[in-house]
Amino acid sequence: MGATATGKVRVLNEDVIKRLAIPDEVIESVATGKNANSRVENGGIAKTVRRLPVDGKTVVLVDDGLATGSTMRAAVLALRARNPANLVVAVPVAASEACEDFKNKVDEIVCATTPEPFHAVGQWYKEFSPTSDEEVCELLSRGAQNQGQQDLQQK
Numbered sequence: 502m503g504a505t506a507t508g509k510v511r512v513l514n515e516d517v518i519k520r521l522a523i524p525d526e527v528i529e530s531v532a533t534g535k536n537a538n539s540r541v542e543n544g545g546i547a548k549t550v551r552r553l554p555v556d557g558k559t560v561v562l563v564d565d566g567l568a569t570g571s572t573m574r575a576a577v578l579a580l581r582a583r584n585p586a587n588l589v590v591a592v593p594v595a596a597s598e599a600c601e602d603f604k605n606k607v608d609e610i611v612c613a614t615t616p617e618p619f620h621a622v623g624q625w626y627k628e629f630s631p632t633s634d635e636e637v638c639e640l641l642s643r644g645a646q647n648q649g650q651q652d653l654q655q656k
Contacts, residue, residue, distance in 0.1 A: 504572040505532060506579035514571050553645050555580060559587040565629075566622030567595035567612070570602055577606055594625045 503513040511532055518528065562576055573590055580588060590603050591611040596619040600612035616625065623629040 503528070503532070504575040506575035510575050510578045510582075512571050512575040512578065514569050517569065553641065556584045557586050559589065560585040561589045561591055562607075563591050565594075566592050566625065567599035567603075568619070568622050569596075570599035573599075573603070574606065577603075594622060595619070 503511065503518075505511050513528065517523075560580055562573065562580065564573055567573055573592075577588060577590065587608040589609040589611065590607050592600075593613045595612040595615050597612075597615040597617065600610060600615050603610040614625075
């Protein structure tokens with residue numbers, strides 16, 4: 502029904518909310534719930550991302566796919582506030598509507614495939630287990646270290 506991101510970003514999928522008749526109090530309860538806010542604002546991923554220098558840089562946001570695009574929209578809004586020079590979204594699979602929707606939200610959108618019919622991201626994977634927060638933090642930190650080494654070499 503939506504997604505949240507650092508900086509108190511909240512994206513709601515109005516179509517889903519209307520179709521399922523989700524009451525406002527349920528949305529508010531989920532969005533402001535202890536686990537949701539704590540993980541988004543104070544979790545390891547949030548802390549790691551806040552340390553990454555994105556101002557004036559090209560940022561590539563990658564996800565396993567786009568169904569409704571709510572999570573990616575929240576990430577885009579949160580990163581736009583940090584002034585990247587270019588914002589690119591890249592996914593291996595997406596609903597064609599979600600891919601099309603990002604064309605006016607980012608500098609570049611790469612959707613490797615937009616199969617029809619599209620029901621869910623997971624249906625296009627043989628193995629679709631979740632990635633832990635710890636693994637994401639490790640990969641982001643490693644990427645930041647590599648970028649720092651490249652920046653030093655260029656100077």
